[in-house]
Amino acid sequence: MPLWRRLTRGIRVLVRPNVADAELADELQHYVEQATEAHVARGLPDDEARRLARMEIGNVTIVREQVRSGAWEDVIVTALADLRYAARGLRAAPGFTAITVLTLAIGIGGTAAIFSAVKPVLFEPLPYPHPDRVAMILELRNDGGRNSGTFGLYRAFAERSRSFEAVAVFKPWQPTVTGDDQPERFEGQRVSAGYFRSLGVAPMVGRDFEPSDDRFHGPNVVILSDGLWRRRFAADPAIVGREITLDDALYTIVGVMPGGFDNVLAPSASVWAPLQYDPSLPAQGREWGHHLRTVGRLRAGVRMDQAAGEIDTIGRTVLNERRPVTYDPATRFTVLSLHAELTRGVRPALLAMLAAVALVLVIACVNVTNLVLARGVHRRGEFALRAALGAGRGRLIRQLLTESLLMAVMGGVVGLGVAVAGVRALVALSPPGLPRAGAITVDATTLAFGLGLTTLIGLAFGVVPALQAAGSDPQQELQHGSPRTAGRHRRTRSLLVIAEVAIALVLLVSSGLLLRSLERLFAVPAGFDAAELLTMQVTVGHRFESNDATHRFFDAALEAVRRVPGVASAGFTSQLPLSGDRDEYGAQFEAGPSRPAATFSSFRYAVSPDYIETVRVPLRSGRLFDPHDGPGSPLVALISESLAMNRFEGDDPIGQRVTIGPAGPYTIVGVVGDVKQMSLALNDSDAVYTPAAQWRFADRVRSLVVRARGNAAALAPAVRQAIWSVDKDQPIQRVATFDDLLAASAAERRFALLIFETFALAALVLATAGLYGVLSGAVAERTREIGVRAALGASRRSILALVVRQGMTLTGIGVVAGLAAAAAASQTLVTLLFGVSRLDPITYVGVTTLLAAASAVACAVPAWRAARVDPAITLRAE
Amino acid sequence: MDGPTTDVIQGTLDMLILKTLSLEPMHGFGIARRIEQVSRGVFKVNPGSLLTAFQRLERDGLIDAEWRQTDNSRRARFYRLSRAGRKRLEAETADWTRRAAAVARLLKSEG
Numbered sequence: 001m002p003l004w005r006r007l008t009r010g011i012r013v014l015v016r017p018n019v020a021d022a023e024l025a026d027e028l029q030h031y032v033e034q035a036t037e038a039h040v041a042r043g044l045p046d047d048e049a050r051r052l053a054r055m056e057i058g059n060v061t062i063v064r065e066q067v068r069s070g071a072w073e074d075v076i077v078t079a080l081a082d083l084r085y086a087a088r089g090l091r092a093a094p095g096f097t098a099i100t101v102l103t104l105a106i107g108i109g110g111t112a113a114i115f116s117a118v119k120p121v122l123f124e125p126l127p128y129p130h131p132d133r134v135a136m137i138l139e140l141r142n143d144g145g146r147n148s149g150t151f152g153l154y155r156a157f158a159e160r161s162r163s164f165e166a167v168a169v170f171k172p173w174q175p176t177v178t179g180d181d182q183p184e185r186f187e188g189q190r191v192s193a194g195y196f197r198s199l200g201v202a203p204m205v206g207r208d209f210e211p212s213d214d215r216f217h218g219p220n221v222v223i224l225s226d227g228l229w230r231r232r233f234a235a236d237p238a239i240v241g242r243e244i245t246l247d248d249a250l251y252t253i254v255g256v257m258p259g260g261f262d263n264v265l266a267p268s269a270s271v272w273a274p275l276q277y278d279p280s281l282p283a284q285g286r287e288w289g290h291h292l293r294t295v296g297r298l299r300a301g302v303r304m305d306q307a308a309g310e311i312d313t314i315g316r317t318v319l320n321e322r323r324p325v326t327y328d329p330a331t332r333f334t335v336l337s338l339h340a341e342l343t344r345g346v347r348p349a350l351l352a353m354l355a356a357v358a359l360v361l362v363i364a365c366v367n368v369t370n371l372v373l374a375r376g377v378h379r380r381g382e383f384a385l386r387a388a389l390g391a392g393r394g395r396l397i398r399q400l401l402t403e404s405l406l407m408a409v410m411g412g413v414v415g416l417g418v419a420v421a422g423v424r425a426l427v428a429l430s431p432p433g434l435p436r437a438g439a440i441t442v443d444a445t446t447l448a449f450g451l452g453l454t455t456l457i458g459l460a461f462g463v464v465p466a467l468q469a470a471g472s473d474p475q476q477e478l479q480h481g482s483p484r485t486a487g488r489h490r491r492t493r494s495l496l497v498i499a500e501v502a503i504a505l506v507l508l509v510s511s512g513l514l515l516r517s518l519e520r521l522f523a524v525p526a527g528f529d530a531a532e533l534l535t536m537q538v539t540v541g542h543r544f545e546s547n548d549a550t551h552r553f554f555d556a557a558l559e560a561v562r563r564v565p566g567v568a569s570a571g572f573t574s575q576l577p578l579s580g581d582r583d584e585y586g587a588q589f590e591a592g593p594s595r596p597a598a599t600f601s602s603f604r605y606a607v608s609p610d611y612i613e614t615v616r617v618p619l620r621s622g623r624l625f626d627p628h629d630g631p632g633s634p635l636v637a638l639i640s641e642s643l644a645m646n647r648f649e650g651d652d653p654i655g656q657r658v659t660i661g662p663a664g665p666y667t668i669v670g671v672v673g674d675v676k677q678m679s680l681a682l683n684d685s686d687a688v689y690t691p692a693a694q695w696r697f698a699d700r701v702r703s704l705v706v707r708a709r710g711n712a713a714a715l716a717p718a719v720r721q722a723i724w725s726v727d728k729d730q731p732i733q734r735v736a737t738f739d740d741l742l743a744a745s746a747a748e749r750r751f752a753l754l755i756f757e758t759f760a761l762a763a764l765v766l767a768t769a770g771l772y773g774v775l776s777g778a779v780a781e782r783t784r785e786i787g788v789r790a791a792l793g794a795s796r797r798s799i800l801a802l803v804v805r806q807g808m809t810l811t812g813i814g815v816v817a818g819l820a821a822a823a824a825a826s827q828t829l830v831t832l833l834f835g836v837s838r839l840d841p842i843t844y845v846g847v848t849t850l851l852a853a854a855s856a857v858a859c860a861v862p863a864w865r866a867a868r869v870d871p872a873i874t875l876r877a878e
Numbered sequence: 879m880d881g882p883t884t885d886v887i888q889g890t891l892d893m894l895i896l897k898t899l900s901l902e903p904m905h906g907f908g909i910a911r912r913i914e915q916v917s918r919g920v921f922k923v924n925p926g927s928l929l930t931a932f933q934r935l936e937r938d939g940l941i942d943a944e945w946r947q948t949d950n951s952r953r954a955r956f957y958r959l960s961r962a963g964r965k966r967l968e969a970e971t972a973d974w975t976r977r978a979a980a981v982a983r984l985l986k987s988e989g
Contacts, residue, residue, distance in 0.1 A: 006937040024929070027906060027955045031925055034907035057925050066926035070933055 010073035017077070024067060028060055082402035089403060093375070097407070099769055100371050104411025106762050107364025108450035109418020114357040114755070116419070116443035117426045118350045126339055127262045129200040130297075134338040135304060137167070137294040137311055142330040147601065148290040148584070150326065151277045153333075154192065156318040157294065163307035167296040168195040174701070175246035175271065176539055176731050177232075185539065185731045186228070186246075188271035189263075195272070196223075196257075198297045199265075205229075206240040206255030213254075214274035220251040225270040226259035246271070264342055265295065288326045289661060290584065290601070295338065308335040326586050326661070328599060348831040349752045355828060356510065356759045359503050361450065363766045366503075368454060370496045370770050372404075374777045400463050408455035412447075419447055429751055493774045494810055497767075501814025501851065502821055504760070504767035508847035509822035510829055511756035513836060516843055518753055520835035521746055526578065527675035527685070529616040530738035534712040535576055537734040538723060539701045550698035553727060558608060560722040561706060566715050568707040571611030572692065575603065576703035577677050578745045579734065585661035587639070587688050589647050592656070602643055602686040603677045604660055606695040612638070612672060614707050620644075622654045622670030629691040636694070637666035640687040644671045660688050663696040679745050681834050703734075712737045752832055764854055767814075772858040775807050779862040786866050787874030796867040803866045807859030808852075815848055891923070891931050892940075893974065896959060896967040899941060903958040905948075906932065932957060940966050 013020040032053055039049035057063065068074050090097040125131040137157060139147040154169040161167065170191040177184050189195075193214040202208055203223055213221050222244065224233075233239055243250050251273065263269055281287045298307055315333035323329070343350075383396060391399075419442050538557065540550055554572055561570045575581035587602040605611075609625040620641055629636050637658055644653045657665040666688075674685035692699065704723070708715050716735050723732060743750075779786070786799055826838035836843070898904065898912045910923040935941045940963035946956045959967070 005939050009937050023955070026953065027929065028925070030905065030952065030954050031907045031910075033952070034905070038907075038911065063926040063929065067929045067933055070930040071937075 006072065010071060013071065013073050014076060021064075024064055028057075028063060032057060032060075078398075079402070082399050083406065085399065086403035086406045090406065096371060096375055097410075099773075100368060100407055101410045101414055103364050103367045103371070103766060103769075104408065104454050105414035105418050106766070107361045107368075107454055108412060108415030108447065109422055110759065110762065111357050111361045111450045112415070112419035112443060112447040113422025113426060114353055115446040116423050116441060117430070118354055119443055119446075121346065122343055122350055126264060126342075127260070130300075131339065132337065133165075133298040133300070133302075134199060135296055135298055135307065135335045136338055136341045137296060138334050138336055138341075139290075139315070140332045140334060141601070142328060145601075147331065149292045149294040150290055150324075151275070151287040151292060152281050152322070152324060153315060153318060154292065154294055155279065155281065156314055157296070157311060158192075158194070160314045161296075161307075161310055163298055163302045163310050164296040165299045166194040166197040167294065168192045168198045169275065169292040169294050170195055170265065171275070171292050172266065172269075173271075173273065174539070175273075178245050178248065178729070185733060186271050187266070187268040188273070189266050189269045190275045191272055192275045195295070198295050199263075200297060201257065201261050203255030204258035205237070206253070208255060209272075209274050214276055216276060216278045216280075218274060218276045220249055221254045221274065222246065222251045223255040223257060223272045224253060225257050225263075226261065228270040229256045246273075264338070265293070283324065288324045290326060290586070296335075304335055304337060308333075311335055325588065326599075348828070352510070352828055352832060353752065353755050355825070356507060356756055359507055360759050360762055360766075361453070363500050363503050363763050363770075365454060366496045366500050367766050367770045370493050370500075370773055373493055374773055397463055401459060404459045404463075405455065408451065408459075411454060412451040415450065416442075416447060426755075429754060493777070497770050497774050497810050498814040498817065500763075500767040500770045501811055501855070502818035504763035505815060505818025505847065505851055506822045506825050507756065507760040507763040508851060509819075509826065509844060511753065511760040512843040512847045513826060513829060513833055513838060513840060514753040514756050516836045516840060517832065517834040518746065518750060521680050522742070524676070524680045524835075526680060526742065527617060527673050528577070530742055532708045532710070532712045533615065533738035534706040534708055534715050534719065535579070535703055535734070535736055535738060535741070536716070536719070536732050537576075537701060537703050538572075539731050539733070540727075547698035550700060551693060553730070554608070554692070554698075554702060556726045557704075557723045560726055561704065561719050564715065564718045564722050566709050567719070568709050569610055569614045570704065570706045571614040572608040572702040572704055573611050574606040574692065574695075574699040574702055575677075576705070576741075577675050578679070578738075578741045579703065579736075581703075582678065585688070587643065587686070588659040588664075590657060590659075590665075594651075595647075598647065600643060600646060600686050602640075602660070602688050603684075605687060605689045606692040606699050607689055608692055611705060612689065614705050616707075617675055618673040620671040620673060621652070622668070624670060624672075625689075625691050629694060631693045633694075635664060635666040636669045636691065637664075638670045638672050638689040639668055640674050640685055641671055642674050642683075643686040643688070646686060658688065660690065663690070666690060666694075676745075680742070764851065767851075768854045768858045771807060771810065771855055772861065774810070775803060775859055776862040776865070778806065779803060779866045782866075783869055784874050786869045787871045790869060791871035799869070800863045800867045803863035804856075804859045807855060807863070811852060811855040815851065818851075819844060819848070890974075891927060892935060893967070893970045894921070895928075895931055895935065895957075896940065896963055896970070899957055899959040900964065900967055903956045905954045905956050909957070935963070939963075 032050075035053035035056060036046075036049045039052050040046060044052065068077070126134065128134055137149065139149055139153070141147055149169060151169060154167065157164070158167045168191060170189045173188040173190040174185050175188055177186060191209070193209040193211045196202060196208050204226070206223070209221070209223065213219060224239070229235060229239060233242070236242070239253055239256060242253050244253060245251075257263075257272075277287050298304070312333045315331070319327050319329055319331060386396060387393075423442050538554075540553055558570055558572060561567060575583045583604055584601050585604045586599040588599045589597060591597040607625070609627050609629065612619075612624050622638075624638070625636065637660070639647075639653060639658065647653065648656070653668045653671060656668050658668060659665045672689070675687065676682070676685070677687070678684055692702075704719070706712070706715060706719055720732050720735070723730065786802075789799060789802075790796075822844070823839060830838055894913050895909060898909050898916075904912070906925070906928060910925065910928055913921055913923050932941070932943070936943050936957070940960060941957045942960050943955055943957050945953055948954045
């Protein structure tokens, strides 16, 4: 009952404050009247009685305050009042509020967005049980590079290794589904039976692959991803046992993976089928081809280095026993945790981004400190006045805390928006190679951390003026209408501005270096003429049983495409440069009079005769293919310039013989220019070309390359129709111009650049704003001094110079510090740079100029204001 | 008035208000005056403390408040002891008497 009463009475006051106030005033009034009457009754005159009564009762306002403060709701009432007052104060200083909130938002939101993106990739364990036991088995070449694994070695590891609980190999698989719906090509994987056991995840519905599934000519079985099961089969609970047509063959569905299964080794895979290689390991089969990747799960308690030692021993032993031709005897083997392997490529970029955003956060904190300090100096008079009017120290601090918190909350809300938008943008713009992009969400911890940090700083510095006001003599403070004692603060703020300028310069240098790298990268010749080239990938199903049928389809399709108006020439290739395709074979050269036999890992292109002319790879010597190089004629091959140099060291390779993987020997009839296959940044240009008709099998997946007269992209629909006019059931994919492919091949660098540019811009803006704030504050504080100078005959020019000199001195010191810091920090960027030194003078000079220009603008406004100070007005104001 | 006036001893104001109201409902000034008169001017009640105490006692359910017309047709807030207030007054009176007697005995023995 009393609790209830307390609550309802309090709420009544909160809801209708005026009524409660009026009642209290009424009661007091009545009290005064009664007291007066009592005095009158004792014989005092009216006004004397009233005076006495008033004196007894004292200050009515204070009595009311006292009564109000006795109730619980008073805490809320004053908090609301503080909030209202704070809001009014912030509204009265819209510039300060906007800059502070924006600074907070950039700091909080940016940090949260970047950390959110980086965390699942770099810092979170993989989403598997005992993720530290999942490891990749790697083959290292003599030159330090890596080879893909072979089925032969996988068999040896699986049979002999004691370190692994499960070992599996896998390769990409892109089957085409046909049936009721449109033909569709799935991303998938061919895996050995232990694949899911290696990762430690079992199907949710049905069963895992068994060794009996993974045998030569074994049954056609598949496991589906949860997504595919829902999309294509409406989450049918009786899915196990249903059939699906993949590549014109019937497959029985045996299982569905759980929805949360994050297949980091092939994130977009949605179907899995057993590998079904021949365990007798025929020497000329795919069993010894380097095209597989090997993953395994360590037994509990086995360390990585122990496993690596054992794997290396097993691998070398097998190479000695069997001497497979596809292996260099000097190959070594090792083991690397899956997490390390996944992040290997992106780690430097992500760490650099993390460092960049940390710097932005530091700048944001510095800026907030600066702004709040500057505002505090201006408000010292206000606080002194309030202290003089009876506000206690606690009350003043509470007021300021309310104001800081209000600002922090606004910054936090806007920052949350920035974080959400930032994460969306990051995911959308992230390069395709970014692992675990699907696991990226706004990280609440980081958001809270950024909010907490900036708020703490705001609070700490916001309270300074209140403490000063409460601690000092209000009278003295009030007399200092225009502060003369701001020197110490100005020094602190100057130091902060120097720090800001230095940090901004570090970010500017970093993004400048990345920009220059990207420029250099695009200046690298791809090895062919990419302008006005249209490409698309054409896949034939297994309906084309024989190689002849496949060849006939592609020949007919090519004929049809050539007839399309606007097509200058067209050709097919088994793999397309800069498209992500990677098809490598060992090019084996026989021992010659002056050099021993050797094998070079080379890209293999099976091409139609006019492919090389269509993409305009230059012929260096010998001849190109012609239509006579058919199935019946002598085997001929072209090799790349780099391969010719590596093998023949300047001697003429024409007429020499080369065996490519299981096929050959081919006679070399020509040497062509080098082409970038994997990336513009990599020098991996050893390549062999054979006529498609002379390869061991007919490639079922080929890329069409069309040289257009005019706009290449506009030709796509007509070209596609031309292919479908030959056979309408063949899926066509990856339609792109070569310019798109070039851009995509630099996606990772471009992504890093974009982030750095954003941050560098934010840093530049924040630093400039900080400089402007300090200078305009200084000018405002020195208005009187400037007025005196002007009165004593200082010219406008000299006053202008005074302010500009102050600003540029700060900038100059900041730049010197920043250049040193940037030179040190650029060390972390080295792996992201291409063709440009980390101490590239053009970059350093360029960004310094940019920063100086921005600072000059920041100086100019306050300087102009100072120069316009009218001595008469300032002096009169004294 | 005889002798110096003092503020009401901390914590006893509530009891004095309850005791005063046990006779009849009264308004604020009446209560203050009654406490002064009965204590023969020893206790002087300050209106801030008094109104704060009313608010507290009312919220605790020990007294009830209502607006009434006075004789000269002026609106005044009258307070009345509730049943819970009467109980509390009995308890506090007993407690106070016990303590006061104990203190008095101690002071006497000292003297």
